[in-house]
Amino acid sequence: MRIQCPLCGERDMREFYYQGAAVALSRPAPDAGADAWNDYVHDRENPAGETQDLWHHTSGCSAWLVVTRSTLTHEIFKTELASNVKRAKA
Template structure:
């Protein structure tokens, strides 16, 4: 898979570090209890289809990018700097 860094251009996926879903997680209240915290820390959705993921161009410029891709076809639909994407983490 190849990803396009908005700063450096198209690069091999091995230059990037996957950081997970690019949608902000809602941190539970400190007193929420063990089950709620366990769910927050360890469980994530694994959707089939189009997702928005957060990646860091670790082997390049260090930029944080949001990658919109299809998990079923591995097609990369869009990449953008995380700072330019409303609602992203980073």
């Protein structure tokens, strides 16, 4: 898979480190209980289809990117600097 870095151009995915879904998580209150904290730390959505992922260009410019792609085909639709993207809350 090749990822288009907005700063460096097209690069092999091995230059990047996948950081997970690009969704702002709602942190539970400190006294929320074990179940709420377990869900916050361990449970994530695993959708089939279009997702927005957070990637770090570790072997390049060190930029943080939001990559919009299909989890079914790995086709990349869009890459943007994370600082330019408004993210939805989970």
